[in-house]
Amino acid sequence: MRLGVDTLVDLLKAAGEPTRLRLLMLLSSGDLTVTDLTEILGQSQPRISRHLKLLAEADLIDRYQEGAWAYFRLKQDGAGAALIRILLDAAEDSDPVLQRDRDRLTAVKRARAEKAQAYFSRNASEWDELRRLHVNDADVEAALLQIVGTEPVEAMLDLGTGTGRILQLLAPRFRRAIGIDASRDMLAVARSNLDKEGILSASVRHGDILNLPLDAGDYDLVTIHQVLHFLEEPELALAEAARMLKVGGRLAIIDLAAHAHEYLRDEHAHVRLGFSHAVMAEWLGRQGLSVENVIDLPPESAAGRGLTVTIWLARRMAAVADTPQDQPLALTGSR
Helix, strand or coil, X not given: CCCCHHHHHHHHHHHXXXXXXXXXXXXXXXXXXXXXXXXXXXXXXXXXXXXHHHHHHXXXXXXXXXXXXXXXXXXXXXXXHHHHHHHHHCCCCCCHHHHHHHHHHHXXXXXXXXXXXXXXXXXXXXXXXXXXXXXXXXXXXXXXXXXXXXXXXXXXXXXXXXXXXXXXXXXCCEEEEEEEECCHHHHHHHHHHHHHHCCCCEEEEECECCECCCCCCCEEEXXXXXXXXXXXXXXXXXXXXXXXXXXEEEEEEEEEECCCCCHHHHHHCCCCCCEXXXXXXXXXXXXXXXXXXXXXXXXXXXXXXXECEEEEEEEECCCCCCCCCCCCXXXXXXX
């Protein structure tokens, strides 16, 4: 890390104020809104917003919109972020002001977790019924870890992140990650889960997986877990996923193999009855991706109504045209 004198002074000025230093300390613990920060610090919203604006201008924090809410977090990359982490590491843990902030942060996260769990509980019975139709989740996760392997992952993107389970599972493999979902309720569950696991290298955002608000060609690994069968045009989601990948990056798809259980259309809003190996390979090939590995996981037993889960791993071999689609928000994925 090497910084010019002017840049160094500007960064120290931005951080060198008591409220802004406290904000940076709090935002190093995950995503928070202005309302969260106001509650924790006991200061007015305009004052907090003004300090956040200065920190954003200094490129020390990230800001992203989720409906009417704006979320903030400590920037993960760059020389400025590295310098700030050195300053934060030098702070005395027993400082009474910082300790009080941590206690209030814990209370805010506890309230967030309770709200998220209430939503999850209201919908758990439907998800449990679907789980019983296919192979155990632990077996799927073990197969995913196997197929992804130990190849280094600088940046990962999880589309249809749901509860954030795939982010939790792969956290030891990536340096930074983002999960995208169309459901704000599910994003609340995912944030709560990441908080509980202490995963600071991942964040989640509201977005349309058919028209992603992210920079193309920025990710080494993209995952799509149990999302495509909810989509009218799943190939469009694959096109967006391919657009996000660096050349040489990989796409991991976890979904249902082709089946004939028509009742899932009416009872569980499935639009597609799974996908064959041939169809998936054809779609991926159109996006400049080559299938490297496929794992089929048949159900142990489901009274003749079982579903096979398939994992496809493909690699982007060439550049993909930047053609975002104007489509409605896609449904949530991982549970």
